[in-house]
Amino acid sequence: MYGFTLTKQKEDEVLNTQTFEKYESEVRSYCRRFPTVFTKAKGSKLFDELGNEYIDFFCGAGAVNYGHNNNYIKPKLIDYIESDGIMHALDMYTSPKRDFIDYMEENVLKPRGLDYKIMFPGPTGTNAVEAGLKLARKVKGRSNVFALMGCFHGMTLGALSLTTDKAARKGAGVKLNDVTHIPAPYMYPEFDTIEYMQRLLDDDHSAIEKPAAVVIETVQAEGGIQVFEVEYLQRLRKFCDDNDILLMIDDIQVGCARTGTYFSFERAGIKPDIFVLSKSIGGYGLPLALTLFKPELDKFNPGEHNGTFRGNQLAFVAAKAGLEFMLKENVEQQAKDSGEIIKNFIEKEILPLDSRLEYRGIGMIWGIEFEKIPVANFSKLVTAKAFENRLIIECAGRKDSVVKIMPPLVIEKEVLLEGLTKLKKAIAESLAEIK
Numbered sequence: 001m002y003g004f005t006l007t008k009q010k011e012d013e014v015l016n017t018q019t020f021e022k023y024e025s026e027v028r029s030y031c032r033r034f035p036t037v038f039t040k041a042k043g044s045k046l047f048d049e050l051g052n053e054y055i056d057f058f059c060g061a062g063a064v065n066y067g068h069n070n071n072y073i074k075p076k077l078i079d080y081i082e083s084d085g086i087m088h089a090l091d092m093y094t095s096p097k098r099d100f101i102d103y104m105e106e107n108v109l110k111p112r113g114l115d116y117k118i119m120f121p122g123p124t125g126t127n128a129v130e131a132g133l134k135l136a137r138k139v140k141g142r143s144n145v146f147a148l149m150g151c152f153h154g155m156t157l158g159a160l161s162l163t164t165d166k167a168a169r170k171g172a173g174v175k176l177n178d179v180t181h182i183p184a185p186y187m188y189p190e191f192d193t194i195e196y197m198q199r200l201l202d203d204d205h206s207a208i209e210k211p212a213a214v215v216i217e218t219v220q221a222e223g224g225i226q227v228f229e230v231e232y233l234q235r236l237r238k239f240c241d242d243n244d245i246l247l248m249i250d251d252i253q254v255g256c257a258r259t260g261t262y263f264s265f266e267r268a269g270i271k272p273d274i275f276v277l278s279k280s281i282g283g284y285g286l287p288l289a290l291t292l293f294k295p296e297l298d299k300f301n302p303g304e305h306n307g308t309f310r311g312n313q314l315a316f317v318a319a320k321a322g323l324e325f326m327l328k329e330n331v332e333q334q335a336k337d338s339g340e341i342i343k344n345f346i347e348k349e350i351l352p353l354d355s356r357l358e359y360r361g362i363g364m365i366w367g368i369e370f371e372k373i374p375v376a377n378f379s380k381l382v383t384a385k386a387f388e389n390r391l392i393i394e395c396a397g398r399k400d401s402v403v404k405i406m407p408p409l410v411i412e413k414e415v416l417l418e419g420l421t422k423l424k425k426a427i428a429e430s431l432a433e434i435k
């Protein structure tokens with residue numbers, strides 16, 4: 001960081017992204033939306049090598065809910081490294097892993113009445129989903145799984161067979177089998193999708209095999225911030241119970257207090273049979289993923305879902321510290337309070353900009369829907385303008401028509417309002433441009 005800000009023209013001269021363009025694969029993605037070279041991050045701000053400061057409404061896609069380089073977690077990591085704490089141990093027993101498991105079970109799961117065994121798959125969300133799928137299929141002895149249209153569960157083959165995004169699926173290069181996609185409840189509000197699932201099971205001419213599990217996000221995040229109603233979640237739980245089907249919840253993006261409760265399913269008072277966590281469970285943006293399941297489902301043979309990086313020791317230290325921080329600072333309440341600020345701002349400041357705008361959200365995840373603006377890629381214009389105005393914010397949803405507001409949960413109120421004001425400006429400018 002140079003500590004000064006360059007003019008736009010000077011930026012173009014100084015900015016050096018050639019290394020990436022020349023040597024890094026074309027598969028790179030977010031860097032295309034945020035074309036600068038980042039150097040530092042603190043709290044809810046990112047800094048680039050041109051001296052610019054950005055407000056972060058993207059939050060590492062939900063991986064840094066407690067803010068970048070969190071001051072409570074950081075010294076614990078430094079101490080651990082300084083003391084030559086073991087860094088790599090496959091899935092051997094280590095003290096950071098024991099400390100994390102004990103803390104998670106005693107302080108997060110048990111107080112919520114949740115009795116789950118914890119499995120450490122490879123340290124990505126998609127691998128946690130793979131593990132959950134394998135387990136569900138093994139336990140139930142069925143290959144089919146139900147997933148909802150509009151869902152995102154990851155990019156490896158099993159998870160990708162759930163994920164509905166057309167472009168992502170095309171990349172698989174093979175058939176994506178053994179999943180039946182059910183319309184999400186918001187798609188046809190007059191159509192009872194739970195009754196439909198029951199019909200698929202009961203009808204001897206449905207040609208659909210009974211699934212091992214139904215896999216859902218309680219809020220479809222990449223799907224455009226679609227918040228499922230409590231009643232739907234409760235009925236789905238009952239449907240699974242009535243039909244001997246497992247309910248698997250993907251809490252990778254909207255878990256870790258994002259919706260105002262540590263687990264997103266708490267608001268419905270339901271307990272999944274299997275659930276997966278990643279992203280902010282790593283506390284400090286470190287790679288970690290968990291697949292959790294009811295003890296009676298623990299049917300894996302030793303090594304049946306093996307991997308070299310299952311259990312990143314530094315991430316265990318950060319994860320435990322992250323949970324301590326979450327409880328100590330009442331991050332769940334912070335998410336609820338700041339969520340109200342976002343909601344009010346959208347209602348009072350953003351919606352009046354154009355009668356075609358809609359919004360949805362819960363806790364600290366909100367979306368502004370631009371579907372009704374008849375201009376292709378309008379939301380990308382908004383996020384590009386926001387970026388020019390030093391706000392990092394992403395799109396989601398069908399045709400990327402939603403702008404997703406997802407700041408760190410601990411963002412200071414003034415910074416939150418500053419970011420929202422930048423967003424309002426970007427929307428107003430974009431609307432003016434297409435007039």
Ligand SMILES: Cc1ncc(COP(=O)(O)O)c(C=O)c1O
Pocket residue numbers: 061123124125126127129152153154155217221222250251252253254278279
């Ligand atoms: C709900 C959900 N599930 C799974 C994943 C995949 O996680 P990862 O990118 O770590 O593989 C994501 C990533 O955005 C996600 O949002």
